[in-house]
Amino acid sequence: MKKLTLTLAFLFMSCAISMAHGPGFGRYQGNFGSSLNQGQAASPQTSYQGLQDHQGFGLQQINSFPQEPISDQELYYLNKMVQEEKLARDVYAYFGEKYNQPSFNLIAEAEERHMEAVSAIFERYGLENPVTDLAPGEFKDPNMKALFEDLIERGSIDLGQAYLVGATIEDMDINDLKECLSGVDNQDIRFVFQNLQKGSRNHMRAFSTMMDTMGMTYTPQFMNSEEFQFIINSQWERGPVDQDGHPMEPGYGFQHWQDGQGWQNGGFGSGFGPGQGPGQCPMRF
Secondary structure (H helix, E strand, O other), X not given: OHHHHHHHHHHHHHHHHHHHHOOOHHHHXXXXXXXXXXXXXXXXXXXXXXXXXXXXXXXXXXXXXXXXXXXXXXXXXXXXXXXXXXXXXXXXXXXHHHHOOHHHHHHHHHHHHHHHHHHHHHHHOOOOOOOOOOOOOOOOOHHHHHHHHHHHHHHOOOHHHHHHHHHHHHHHHHHHHHHXXXXXXXXXXXXXXXXXXXXXXXXXXXXXXXXXXXXXXXXXXXXXXXXXXXXXXXXXXXXXXXXXXXXXXXXXXXXXXXXXXXXXXXXXXXXXXXXXXXXXXOOOO
């Protein structure tokens, strides 16, 4: 009877979260595990339809910016970030199946959308995408492959270590995106990277909260501790941001980190609001 009660509770929670995310959010749920087990390719879909379900952060917004020449540095950052987003998606998908945790599945879906967003830039400029047609856990960059295997090994010890791996990935992403944004001036790329960084801050908040429930704390390895503490102690960010990181929807406050000066431009707004359906859920990026 106890097992049945827990099963029903899990199903109810999963349903509520999916409904709160609105149409199309559960598009990838359940597909990652089979892809990981069978070695099937799980590359971004060429239609990028998932972007249309992402609070207005979609192909229309990306295409609204002028096309500008891509510098070698910008191409390097695009290749770097699309592989990092795949790394995050594949790791979270693996742990979602291993531990049967809906939180990992939800964040893996968000990482899939992040991959789609960066991949849309590749398609827009006719660039070769380094993650196209690669199976989960496969990477052209041997260093990324080695990192994937190391993270899987570390997170397979227990659920707490899996959450620790998740926080480490988001810490790395936030820091790497800060570097990328400092070297990118194409507005469409900045728009994508700003929204990826906002999503990573929310992911960090999620993993920090889950670690708190297990009596664990995360020590940042990439960003400085002041920035980390501000992120985990501030409210969830909801809605898309523009190429400078400012909110595109009314009613949402904004702050951004500026090295040496801390957080700038006021506070966050009233936090996340209702989703497009019954209930509320902060895991919409």
